[in-house]
Amino acid sequence: MIEVRNPRTGENDYAFEPPSPGELETIAAGLRSRQEPWTADLPARVAALQAWKSRIEATRADLVAAIVHDTGRLAESELEVDAILRSIDRWCGLAPDLLADPEPKKASIPIFSVRQSQRAYPLVGVISPWNFPLLLSLIDAIPALVAGCSVIVKPSEIAPRFVEPLRGTLGDLPLAYVQGAGETGSGIVELVDCLCFTGSVATGRAVGGQAAKRFIPAFLELGGKDPAVVLASADLDRAASAVLWGGTANAGQSCLSIERVYVEEPAYQEFLDRLVDKARGVRLATPGPADGELGPIIAAKQVPVIAGHLADAAAKGAKALTGGEVETIDGGSFLRATVLTGVDHGMDVMTQETFGPILPVMPAADAADAIRLANDTTFGLSAAVFAGTAEEAIEAGSRIRAGAISVNDAALTALIHDGEKNSFNFSGLGGSRMGPAALRRFGRRQAFIIADSPAPDPWWYPHLR
Numbered sequence: 001m002i003e004v005r006n007p008r009t010g011e012n013d014y015a016f017e018p019p020s021p022g023e024l025e026t027i028a029a030g031l032r033s034r035q036e037p038w039t040a041d042l043p044a045r046v047a048a049l050q051a052w053k054s055r056i057e058a059t060r061a062d063l064v065a066a067i068v069h070d071t072g073r074l075a076e077s078e079l080e081v082d083a084i085l086r087s088i089d090r091w092c093g094l095a096p097d098l099l100a101d102p103e104p105k106k107a108s109i110p111i112f113s114v115r116q117s118q119r120a121y122p123l124v125g126v127i128s129p130w131n132f133p134l135l136l137s138l139i140d141a142i143p144a145l146v147a148g149c150s151v152i153v154k155p156s157e158i159a160p161r162f163v164e165p166l167r168g169t170l171g172d173l174p175l176a177y178v179q180g181a182g183e184t185g186s187g188i189v190e191l192v193d194c195l196c197f198t199g200s201v202a203t204g205r206a207v208g209g210q211a212a213k214r215f216i217p218a219f220l221e222l223g224g225k226d227p228a229v230v231l232a233s234a235d236l237d238r239a240a241s242a243v244l245w246g247g248t249a250n251a252g253q254s255c256l257s258i259e260r261v262y263v264e265e266p267a268y269q270e271f272l273d274r275l276v277d278k279a280r281g282v283r284l285a286t287p288g289p290a291d292g293e294l295g296p297i298i299a300a301k302q303v304p305v306i307a308g309h310l311a312d313a314a315a316k317g318a319k320a321l322t323g324g325e326v327e328t329i330d331g332g333s334f335l336r337a338t339v340l341t342g343v344d345h346g347m348d349v350m351t352q353e354t355f356g357p358i359l360p361v362m363p364a365a366d367a368a369d370a371i372r373l374a375n376d377t378t379f380g381l382s383a384a385v386f387a388g389t390a391e392e393a394i395e396a397g398s399r400i401r402a403g404a405i406s407v408n409d410a411a412l413t414a415l416i417h418d419g420e421k422n423s424f425n426f427s428g429l430g431g432s433r434m435g436p437a438a439l440r441r442f443g444r445r446q447a448f449i450i451a452d453s454p455a456p457d458p459w460w461y462p463h464l465r
Contacts, residue, residue, distance in 0.1 A: 073295025246410025380424025
C-alpha cells in the first residue's frame, strides 16, 4: 500500500494499492482492444467526449473536494475542473478541421500524386505530476482521445484522491487511470506506443531514455526557472501585480511560475516598492482553504528544497523584504509571498527550480543586461516581458531563449493554450502540447504515392518494361 499525506495536516490519511505488473499488462491490453473501433469514427468520439463532459459537470463538487484534499488550496482546484471542461469543448471543436486529410495533390513528378493520412497511436501513456493533479493528468490525454488513441494515465502518488470520483465519469471511454509510484510509471513506458511526461528534469531524463530504448516518441514537459524582464518604460503597477500572481499562484508550485525578476535600473526601486506592498496583501489560506490565497506546500519532499534555497540566499547576502521563512501551521508547511533583494546568480534561488512563492528581484543595467541574465539558465520553458508597448516587449522577448513569452502579463500559458511552443534547453523535448500540434502529434503521418499513368516509369529497367 502507498500512503498519501494531507498537505494541510501533515498526516497520512489515504492509501491505495498499485497494480501488479500483470494487472498493468491486462489494463493496457484491454485499452488496445478498444482503440480500433474508437479511432474509426470521429463524430462518435466527439459525442462520447461531450457526454463525458456532462458527467464531469455533474461530479464537479466531488472532484473539487478531492483536489482540495490533495493540495490544500481551493481557487486553483476549481480552475482545474473548469479548465478540463473547456479543453474538451475546444478539442472537440477543432478536431474536424485538424484531423481532416488534406486534398490529394500532384507530386513534384507530375505522373504521380500524393494523398496524406494520419494513423493514431494505439495506446498513449501519460505520467503526470502533483501540482495540478487533475489538469495535468488530462492536458495531454484529452487531445490524444480526440485524435483516436486509447490512453492510460498514471497520476502522481502524492495527489491521487481525485482518481476515485473521476473514474466514475469515464463510462466506456478508452481511458484508464492506474495509481502508483515510479515503478508503475516505468511499467507504463514499456507498454505504450507514445508517452507524455510532465515532471522534473531528473525523472524526465530517465523516462526519455527508457522511451528511446523502445523507439517510441516521448513528449517531455520538464522544469522551469521562468524569468520576468521589466523594462523602464513599463506600467510598473501592472507589472508588479502580474509578476506577483505569476510567481505566487498555487503557492509558486508550477513549472511556469515566475521564479526570478530582472528590472532595468531606473525602474528598479519603484517596481520593488510596489511589488513588496502588494506581496504583503497576499494571505495564507489558513485555517481553511477559502481563507486566503496561498495554500500549503503540497509535497513534503519540496519543503527542504524551498527552505534550502532561502537559507542559501540568506547566507550569501540576500534579504527577505516579505516572507522568507517556511512556517508550520496545524501540521502543514506554508510560505508567505516572499520578495528577495540582494540576489545574484551565485545563489540556488536564482538558478535552480524552487517551486515556491519566492520572487528574487535583481536590477539590470539595461534591457540587454536583463536579457543576458534571463538567458543565463539551463531552463527555457517560458518567460514574461513588460514594456511600454507590446512591440517593445516582443522585440526584447524575441531574444529570450524560452518557448512562450507572456507580453505585459505573466504565466499566460496557464490559461492560453492556442499558441504552439517548444521548450528550450532542459525544460523539455518533443512536439508542442499547445496549439494545433498538440492534437496532430498523436498520429503517425502516412503518405500514399499514387501512379496516375498506366505507362511504364521511365526509370524502370528498359528491357523489362
